[in-house]
Amino acid sequence: MAKITIDGKTVEVKDGLTILQAAQEIGIDIPHFCYHPALSIAGNCRMCLVEVEKMPKLAIACATRVIDGMVVYTQSEKVKKARQAVLEFILINHPLDCPICDEAGECKLQNYTYIYGPGHSRFEEEKAHKPKRVPLGPNIVLDVERCIMCSRCVRFFDEIVKDPQLTFTQRGDRVVLTTFPGKRVDNPYSMNIIDICPVGALTSKDFRFKERTWNMTAVESVCPGCARGCNVYLWVRNNQILRITPRVNLEVNRYWMCDYGRFTYKPVNSDDRIKNPMIKVNGELVETDWEIAVETAASILKSVKPDEVAVLGSAYATNEDNYLLQKFAKSVLKTKYVDFLRHVKDGDEDNFLIRADKTPNSYGAYLVGVRSNNGFGFNEIVEGLRTKKFKVVYVMDDDIVLNDEIYSLLDEVKVIVHATNKNKTVEKADVVFASASFAEKEGTFTNFEGRVQKINIAVLPKDYEPWMLYKPRKFGEVKPNTGEINKANLALSRLFKFGTQFDRWASGERRNVKPSWWVIMQVANKLGAKFTYASSSDVFKEISETIREFKGLSYDLIGDEGAMINKN
Amino acid sequence: MTQTKIDGRAKTREIKRKANLNLLERLYLPEIFKGLSITFRQIFKPKFTFEYPDVKWQPPASFRGRPVLVVDDETGVERCVACGLCARVCPALAIEVVADETELDKERYPKKFEINMLRCIYCGLCEEVCPEEAIVMSKEYELVFTSREEAIFGKDKLLTPASKLKDRLEFLRKMR
Amino acid sequence: MESILIAILKAIIFILLFLTFSAVLTYVERRISAFIQDRLGPNRVGPFGLFQPIADVVKIIFKEEIIPANADRTLHTLAPIISLFVAYSVFAVLPIGEKLVIDGKEIKLVLADVNVGFLYILALSSLGVYGVTLSGWSSNNKYSLLGALRASAQMISYELSLGLSLVGVVLVSGSIQIDEIIRSQANVWNIFYQPVGFIIFLVSVFAETNRLPFDLPEAEPELVAGYHTEYSGMKFGAFYLAEYTNIITASLLVTAFFLGGWYFPFVDIYSGLNPNLSAILQVIVFFGKASLIIFLFMLVRWTLPRFRYDQLMRLGWQVLLPLALLNVLVTGLVKILL
Numbered sequence A: 001m002a003k004i005t006i007d008g009k010t011v012e013v014k015d016g017l018t019i020l021q022a023a024q025e026i027g028i029d030i031p032h033f034c035y036h037p038a039l040s041i042a043g044n045c046r047m048c049l050v051e052v053e054k055m056p057k058l059a060i061a062c063a064t065r066v067i068d069g070m071v072v073y074t075q076s077e078k079v080k081k082a083r084q085a086v087l088e089f090i091l092i093n094h095p096l097d098c099p100i101c102d103e104a105g106e107c108k109l110q111n112y113t114y115i116y117g118p119g120h121s122r123f124e125e126e127k128a129h130k131p132k133r134v135p136l137g138p139n140i141v142l143d144v145e146r147c148i149m150c151s152r153c154v155r156f157f158d159e160i161v162k163d164p165q166l167t168f169t170q171r172g173d174r175v176v177l178t179t180f181p182g183k184r185v186d187n188p189y190s191m192n193i194i195d196i197c198p199v200g201a202l203t204s205k206d207f208r209f210k211e212r213t214w215n216m217t218a219v220e221s222v223c224p225g226c227a228r229g230c231n232v233y234l235w236v237r238n239n240q241i242l243r244i245t246p247r248v249n250l251e252v253n254r255y256w257m258c259d260y261g262r263f264t265y266k267p268v269n270s271d272d273r274i275k276n277p278m279i280k281v282n283g284e285l286v287e288t289d290w291e292i293a294v295e296t297a298a299s300i301l302k303s304v305k306p307d308e309v310a311v312l313g314s315a316y317a318t319n320e321d322n323y324l325l326q327k328f329a330k331s332v333l334k335t336k337y338v339d340f341l342r343h344v345k346d347g348d349e350d351n352f353l354i355r356a357d358k359t360p361n362s363y364g365a366y367l368v369g370v371r372s373n374n375g376f377g378f379n380e381i382v383e384g385l386r387t388k389k390f391k392v393v394y395v396m397d398d399d400i401v402l403n404d405e406i407y408s409l410l411d412e413v414k415v416i417v418h419a420t421n422k423n424k425t426v427e428k429a430d431v432v433f434a435s436a437s438f439a440e441k442e443g444t445f446t447n448f449e450g451r452v453q454k455i456n457i458a459v460l461p462k463d464y465e466p467w468m469l470y471k472p473r474k475f476g477e478v479k480p481n482t483g484e485i486n487k488a489n490l491a492l493s494r495l496f497k498f499g500t501q502f503d504r505w506a507s508g509e510r511r512n513v514k515p516s517w518w519v520i521m522q523v524a525n526k527l528g529a530k531f532t533y534a535s536s537s538d539v540f541k542e543i544s545e546t547i548r549e550f551k552g553l554s555y556d557l558i559g560d561e562g563a564m565i566n567k568n
Numbered sequence B: 001m002t003q004t005k006i007d008g009r010a011k012t013r014e015i016k017r018k019a020n021l022n023l024l025e026r027l028y029l030p031e032i033f034k035g036l037s038i039t040f041r042q043i044f045k046p047k048f049t050f051e052y053p054d055v056k057w058q059p060p061a062s063f064r065g066r067p068v069l070v071v072d073d074e075t076g077v078e079r080c081v082a083c084g085l086c087a088r089v090c091p092a093l094a095i096e097v098v099a100d101e102t103e104l105d106k107e108r109y110p111k112k113f114e115i116n117m118l119r120c121i122y123c124g125l126c127e128e129v130c131p132e133e134a135i136v137m138s139k140e141y142e143l144v145f146t147s148r149e150e151a152i153f154g155k156d157k158l159l160t161p162a163s164k165l166k167d168r169l170e171f172l173r174k175m176r
Numbered sequence C: 001m002e003s004i005l006i007a008i009l010k011a012i013i014f015i016l017l018f019l020t021f022s023a024v025l026t027y028v029e030r031r032i033s034a035f036i037q038d039r040l041g042p043n044r045v046g047p048f049g050l051f052q053p054i055a056d057v058v059k060i061i062f063k064e065e066i067i068p069a070n071a072d073r074t075l076h077t078l079a080p081i082i083s084l085f086v087a088y089s090v091f092a093v094l095p096i097g098e099k100l101v102i103d104g105k106e107i108k109l110v111l112a113d114v115n116v117g118f119l120y121i122l123a124l125s126s127l128g129v130y131g132v133t134l135s136g137w138s139s140n141n142k143y144s145l146l147g148a149l150r151a152s153a154q155m156i157s158y159e160l161s162l163g164l165s166l167v168g169v170v171l172v173s174g175s176i177q178i179d180e181i182i183r184s185q186a187n188v189w190n191i192f193y194q195p196v197g198f199i200i201f202l203v204s205v206f207a208e209t210n211r212l213p214f215d216l217p218e219a220e221p222e223l224v225a226g227y228h229t230e231y232s233g234m235k236f237g238a239f240y241l242a243e244y245t246n247i248i249t250a251s252l253l254v255t256a257f258f259l260g261g262w263y264f265p266f267v268d269i270y271s272g273l274n275p276n277l278s279a280i281l282q283v284i285v286f287f288g289k290a291s292l293i294i295f296l297f298m299l300v301r302w303t304l305p306r307f308r309y310d311q312l313m314r315l316g317w318q319v320l321l322p323l324a325l326l327n328v329l330v331t332g333l334v335k336i337l338l
């Protein structure tokens, strides 16, 4: 332990910490560009200079380890001068690009210049010109002029994914960030460098110029791309997700997420969404309202005997949806045939984040009771279809048409399906419930390790208004002293809050979709059950009371970070 | 009591309080007649009215009419880079900008630029914040629409060549 | 039979005459007020905007009539009728000339030649307060009610001085029949005998007609529109019409009582003329003088600011009333002594 004094506050910190880390522990943030908690220390930006007693010159806080009895000043006149000088120096060749720069609003350089900068420029000469709009690979565009040579991106490839793809060439003000000759940046985790780049030098091809950061609402969620369940923010404007960025969770994904996960919003926005419930009339699916769709489904199910119906849950659906589905199957439909499909892509797995299981909640679906009991699983269901054992197949949030045989077998039975997007199963359906996607509902996913994590409403369904969102939040502000925007508080953008139905920027499409647990409850109640859940948290409460692994869990406990199930 | 006139010339004048009115003044009537004669004379003075639809008022450069987008004379494209600062500063949330990429040097251009003239309060903050001098207040004050939809002006109505906005652009440079 | 027919005809002509006159007045007032404020005023409908009153009438007739949900519907409708009725009834005894002779028949230029015309006018003008009070009360609106209360208090206060100032005229003229009073001024107008009475009468008449500077019952800054806040359409038009009709009546009365009616001062131009010609001349002169008074009404409106309520009451009770009493006393004394 070392006893040090920072800005008059005396604390004991662990040996081996740097001044910057020690300061962060007591809530003092020292501005920095090149330091990143997950990367090695480069010490090249000099933004973190602080004054240390008995040291002849200012020291960089990111690389200086604490020593017992150290006295540090982060706000002294000398330090302020140094910061101004560093910023002025960086800005000498930094273009005046903020108006067209995607980083603006969450840019460290912009924020630090605003907070610590000299406020004017003495530079009159022509700035150095370097390549702009350099495509670095399929997903990234580089603007060399904006790069401040902090080398975070270089270190990310070297250290985190161990796949060096970027480097600097030349020196001084001619230095250029570039790929190795003839190579592209195509690592499956490459887009993380966009997030860690403290400026707007690296931009996402997909998101480029889509929207200014402050116009979007950031909602905490969980990536549905694989069983890892990386924590993410969904960035929404006008009821459309525009990008997904990782949310720090040291237990799950740390600071990162994979490139594939960043595109999992596409199906939510896509044109093949099912926007209203549908029923089959004369062989054609026609849109209808919920009342009629539920009624139709109930009348189909009423006529079948137990075990004449096969029920399929989903590893894409939440714990709540799956729990209620199996309860419905077992207590109302009284069928033994309950299972869900696994979507495992063998080999597509690494020891970093990506999992072969491409669904977010297969473990959860299994735990809450959607599982085959000796000989009543998916294979037996297909077999049953062949032997015409079933009258009805009830599918929730999945596409069970794995091959042409199943496709034609479905002609023989009535099919009730919950679906977010059009798929092969929907083509065969008699009733289609328009299902809320992961961005349109509340619920929990259980990742492959057994961590229960919460997803939230980011895209509003038809019957939701902004003020009904799960918790009231403040418009984001810069954390005092730092260049970091507190994204958790950046939520509800101004546009989101004050739009009216007459503003085109606030009249983005609201789909008439419902979470699956709600739909199941309606159908079950039509069939005589008495389900009375008002929200997904009611369902989760019942899960925590009845399923051993979920004992003691609640939405409050899960919070933003998630919570582990009881494994013993 | 001494009063200083606005133009700086000092002028001394007794202010009459109720206590020191003389009899004639207390009768009020003479003063009333004085007033009546002033208004009467006013009848024959020249009039200031513009007979509006026939005669139109030409506003000075400082006038804040409806905001328009400046089209550069040389390049023929709008100066706007769709930075969205005008939309951010607009106190009435009147502006919506949707950006897209362009091959031009400016990289970014407004794919969609809409001002809801029902929301706009003609404050001119958008003009003031614009880093590109791309949105300025025109002299146009005749705005008529018959539906909410019509009141949302898109790029077709907003784009205006810089040559037509000379007055205002010069004024802005002068005031900078 | 014939006389009834003539009376009806006369009534219709009178009403039409006054309707047109008050319509024209609205136009004139707007123009004059515009000129005083260096504006142009209505000049679009017809030449010089002369048809503006017609457009206004058409507009006001087609406007939606709104009766507030909690208003007393009967009284709400009755009030403007009372106001208008009273305003028009006053004309009945007002002679506007001597007589026409058609076919050897004499037609007096007065609707009802009663010998107590003077009292009739005083009586009716105090009825006018009912219209105002009822409208304010029935609207069930605090502004309307306040306006109505002010109006009734104001009218009652000023009626006293109004009546008393006329006593002087009656004493001088020796009659309470209006045409007699006018005829008695053939040589010298009453204003020269009764200057104080004239001023008191003029001020009281301003107050009675609720015109600036005494328009407290409808003081816009405080009471929205006073007693007719809740009126719209033709009912509002009725109040408007009543106001202008009252102005015309008041001006005619001022002319009749103090400014010699249809006579020029000190000369008699009518004797020896053809009675018909002289009647027409008389009407023109009478209305000409009244028009000047109306102009004064308008000039005052755009010159003097509104009184405060306490000032209004003080003027009425502490200045005008004692002055009027004194005037009666002095006139009486002089009458007796001479």
Ligand code: SF4
Binding pocket: A094, A095, A096, A097, A098, A099, A101, A102, A103, A104, A105, A107, A108, A109, A110, A146, A198, A199, A200, A201
């Ligand atoms: S990187 Fe930051 S400072 Fe540089 S242009 Fe972009 S927003 Fe502005």
Ligand code: SF4
Binding pocket: A146, A147, A148, A149, A150, A151, A152, A153, A154, A177, A196, A197, A198, A199, A201, A202
């Ligand atoms: S591109 Fe960004 S992260 Fe990479 S060196 Fe430049 S500033 Fe740093």
Ligand code: SF4
Binding pocket: A099, B079, B080, B081, B082, B083, B084, B085, B086, B087, B097, B126, B129, B130, B131, B132, B133, B134, B135
């Ligand atoms: S501030 Fe100027 S450049 Fe930016 S979006 Fe508005 S008009 Fe365009």
Ligand code: SF4
Binding pocket: B067, B086, B089, B090, B091, B092, B093, B094, B095, B115, B119, B120, B121, B122, B123, B124, B125, B126, B127
């Ligand atoms: S003038 Fe003001 S209100 Fe109108 S668009 Fe510009 S900033 Fe918005």
Ligand code: FES
Binding pocket: A031, A032, A033, A034, A035, A042, A043, A044, A045, A046, A047, A048, A049, A060, A061, A062, A063
């Ligand atoms: S953060 Fe310390 S030198 Fe860059």
